[in-house]
Amino acid sequence: MDITFDHVDFTYQAGTPFAGDGIKDVTATIHDGSYTAIIGHTGSGKSTILQHLNALLKPTKGTVTIGDFKITNETSNKNLKPLRQKVGMVFQFAENQLFEQTVAKDIAFGPKNFGVSEEDAAKLAEQMVKLVGLPDDVLEKSPFDLSGGQMRRVAIAGVLAMQPEVLVLDEPTAGLDPAGRQEMMRMFDQLHKEQGLTIVLVTHQMDDVADYADHVLVMEAGHLVKSGSPREIFSDEDWLNEKQLGVPTTTRMANRLKRRGFVFDPMPLTEAELADQLVPQLGGASRE
Numbered sequence: 001m002d003i004t005f006d007h008v009d010f011t012y013q014a015g016t017p018f019a020g021d022g023i024k025d026v027t028a029t030i031h032d033g034s035y036t037a038i039i040g041h042t043g044s045g046k047s048t049i050l051q052h053l054n055a056l057l058k059p060t061k062g063t064v065t066i067g068d069f070k071i072t073n074e075t076s077n078k079n080l081k082p083l084r085q086k087v088g089m090v091f092q093f094a095e096n097q098l099f100e101q102t103v104a105k106d107i108a109f110g111p112k113n114f115g116v117s118e119e120d121a122a123k124l125a126e127q128m129v130k131l132v133g134l135p136d137d138v139l140e141k142s143p144f145d146l147s148g149g150q151m152r153r154v155a156i157a158g159v160l161a162m163q164p165e166v167l168v169l170d171e172p173t174a175g176l177d178p179a180g181r182q183e184m185m186r187m188f189d190q191l192h193k194e195q196g197l198t199i200v201l202v203t204h205q206m207d208d209v210a211d212y213a214d215h216v217l218v219m220e221a222g223h224l225v226k227s228g229s230p231r232e233i234f235s236d237e238d239w240l241n242e243k244q245l246g247v248p249t250t251t252r253m254a255n256r257l258k259r260r261g262f263v264f265d266p267m268p269l270t271e272a273e274l275a276d277q278l279v280p281q282l283g284g285a286s287r288e
């Protein structure tokens, strides 16, 4: 299911003296099966974009097309339930939305609300706990007795239990320690590759963009200012510096080495790519 923005404006509190632009004239496509990262400074419009992906917000102007759904300013809230099922949203600190007495009940809540039987919802909870890498014995525990990282996985399991086609992640690793962050990013990558989920990730972590995304949208002051592959986006160091956007650690290191006479073509994005190009230049055999 492709998601397309066609000249979309969104104005917060439109028609009041407090009106403020969220996004302006955004035209972009998030392709079915892609892993799309949205980057940009605070207030650039990333969250506003995300909330259009399942019509939590509707365009003030323009059209958002999500599979068969065309969302405009005129779209009524009726009949949007199937859309909410297809696009799963994991908000920042998703664990704050847990509320049931047991993990099993919390994960089963969404599917039951969408008409899945008690028995099938319980089965889904068992499957989803596995999918997010938690042991079976958490099912009967209170979510509030788990660690922060485990609680977040339970919240993600609850979103996955709706069996969405698109998983939308708003800074999903915020507040986790580096090991927890890495584990969680690997889990999303696995879901993307093994379950075929389309992923839309908002992040400030450029290493994650380089390691996992295949498409990047760069937002600035409500405008989409660039889109392309991570290689295209991160190859223009001057532009990134001008915009004060970070670059992946590997790219930063390669840029420094380039100034000392090393040659990289293309510029490496990941550690493996850096090693493959660096080792022969240091007189060693490449990894292949």
Ligand SMILES: Nc1ncnc2c1ncn2[C@@H]1O[C@H](COP(=O)(O)OP(=O)(O)OP(=O)(O)O)[C@@H](O)[C@H]1O
Pocket (backbone or CB within 6 Å): 012, 013, 020, 021, 022, 023, 040, 041, 042, 043, 044, 045, 046, 047, 048, 049
């Ligand atoms: N509820 C709101 N009411 C009024 N203006 C808002 C509201 N939410 C966001 N805005 C404004 O819309 C613009 C885009 O904000 P948005 O939250 O989409 O940015 P962001 O890139 O997600 O930022 P962050 O990285 O801080 O989450 C900003 O100018 C912001 O002040």
